[in-house]
Amino acid sequence: MEFGFTEREELLRKSIAEFAEREIAPLVEKMETEGEFDPCLIPKLAQMGILGIITPPEYGGTGMGHVAKTIVIEEIAKVCPGVGLTLEGHFVCTYLIQTFGTQEQKSRYLPLLTSGEALGSLSVTEPTGGSDVAGIQTRAAKRGNCYVLTGRKCFISNSHLAKIHATLARTGEGSKGLSTFILENTFPGFSLGRKERKMGLRGATTGEIVLQECKVPLDNLVGKEGEGMKQVLATINQAGRPGMAAVALGICYASLVHGARFARERELYGRPISDLQAIQFLLADIYAQAEGAKLLLYRAASLLDHGEDADVEATLAKYMACEAAFKCARQAAEIHGGYSAIKGYTMERLLRDAYVTIPSTGTAQVAKVVLGRHVMKHLHN
Ligand SMILES: Cc1cc2nc3c(=O)[nH]c(=O)nc-3n(C[C@H](O)[C@H](O)[C@H](O)COP(=O)(O)OP(=O)(O)OC[C@H]3O[C@@H](n4cnc5c(N)ncnc54)[C@H](O)[C@@H]3O)c2cc1C
Structure with a gap:
């Protein structure tokens, strides 16, 4: 079992992170106020090859697969989790058509979806x-x-x-x-x-x-x-849940960055609060949650790239990543003290974003129904 990313994946991560800072970060406040995605991003996402990242090249995609898709959503969600959700909603549509559609449906719709002419x-x-x-x-x-x-x-x-x-x-x-x-x-x-x-x-x-x-x-x-039913459940398991987990993972790491940054900058008792062990423990917890969610999610994505259905692994990753996102965002918000309650502070937004990942693509309880059944069927003897 390999735990590292390839050079190509690392390059992808870097270029998506730069893209998100350059093109998405300046729009976050506007989208936050208006409560909707800014469609001016669609041609830019298409130009980066993002909209077709799981779609085979013969239909206009780059066919880079599930690990690559996860990297893209994670990096974008670090800057704006809402744009991550927009991509997840698009990818479930493309995944369903490319997996279950007829030849004619794939030829008609996938090029529109990968080129940015249409979102799904x-x-x-x-x-x-x-x-x-x-x-x-x-x-x-x-x-x-x-x-x-x-x-x-x-x-x-x-x-x-x-x-x-x-x-x-x-x-x-x-x-x-x-x-x-x-x-x-x-x-x-x-x-x-x-x-x-x-x-x-x-x-x-x-x-x-x-x-x-x-x-x-x-x-x-x-x-x-x-x-x-079969098509939709497979799509939710194989594209929807990993996609939402990637949004949640982005929130975990954004919480780590914003929590650590505030801890370094905020001074109390004549020194940064990052010197306080209580604050370091909060950061340690955020880090531990994020890394655990990351391993589960990339295991699921890697299994999908190897042609396995990974339904249980994807459900587990979605459940754990969303719980982790909420916990990480809350702990990073706590580091901010009263500033976490003030509009304009990123942690105020991330805490709300983290909560909304939990019911999307299936609630925590429904995930536990799936996991409980798996335990009783395969792991309990
Ligand atoms: C931001 C966002 C984006 C979304 N995007 C999409 C989308 O693109 N497409 C789409 O089709 N849907 C989408 N959804 C809907 C989402 O999938 C549903 O909200 C989710 O499946 C839960 O359905 P519900 O809200 O009707 O709650 P309900 O199904 O009514 O559940 C109510 C409560 O009952 C619990 N419950 C239900 N069944 C069980 C059970 N068997 N055992 C124990 N407890 C149970 C639930 O956990 C919950 O606590 C989105 C939701 C959100 C919030």
Whole structure:
């Protein structure tokens, strides 16, 4: 087992870190105030090859894979976790299409998604509950030369930005009655609902999608009817959870940097508070949490690059990284004393961002259901 990054991966990390400082950092305050992603970043992300990083070159991507994607999201999330979430929302769409789409769907949609002509979304959650995927109510009925979809999706990352939405709907009963469709935002009957005002990750646009007799060509069914649940769960496990874990990991390391910087600069009793062992213990805890989450996440990403499904490893990484992000952000905020409560201080924002990673792509409880089942099936004897 190898624990190091390759030279290519280190170079990628450096160039993404520079890109994030140069292009994203100046926009953080604006996105934070407006509560949405700034679309001026889309062509820049495309030009860097970021939007197609998991997509094969024949569809316009760079095909660098899951470890590379993780590096990209982690480095961007260190500067703006909301932009990290925007990328995660885009990658789940591209992953689903490139993994389960027909040749025609891949040729039509992936070049748009990798070139920045279109951002993507994965639209699963409904107001009746996100954890109960099998219980979704959006209906898709075959009528003549199209499917007609009616329903409402909520909490969708990139809702108001994406032009291409991989959308789960019901074509039959139960969990085997779900199917995935590729929707374009120009299809008749497609409209947008509320844009959410989130407490954190405000650099990402999140909102509702409303389908009122939305007409979708038959060719836009992904795979076969009834395969939707399997496709969506695989996508969440293999792209969504590692993506959110990378956002959380970025928050862990940003907390370490901001906590250490404040500790060096803040003087009490005539010396920097970094001299106090209590403050060093907080920093040690942040460091330990971040490094633990990092190992779990890059193990999952590496397994995915080796063609393994890594569902359990990805769920474990997502759960641990998000818990770590919240703990790291809280401890780094504590180092800031009262300044952690003041708008404009980065830790005030990161603490809110960290909390919002926890329910995204599945709650902590749902992750523990998956992990508990794994323990009972494979590890308990
Ligand atoms: C910032 C953000 C971005 C998001 N982006 C997307 C997106 O791009 N696409 C998309 O489809 N969705 C997205 N979501 C939705 C997200 O996946 C859901 O919020 C999540 O799955 C939980 O669903 P829910 O909010 O309806 O909570 P519910 O499912 O109603 O859960 C309520 C409570 O019940 C608990 N619970 C549920 N089931 C169990 C169980 N079996 N055992 C124990 N406890 C349980 C939960 O842990 C939670 O505490 C996003 C959410 C956020 C916050």
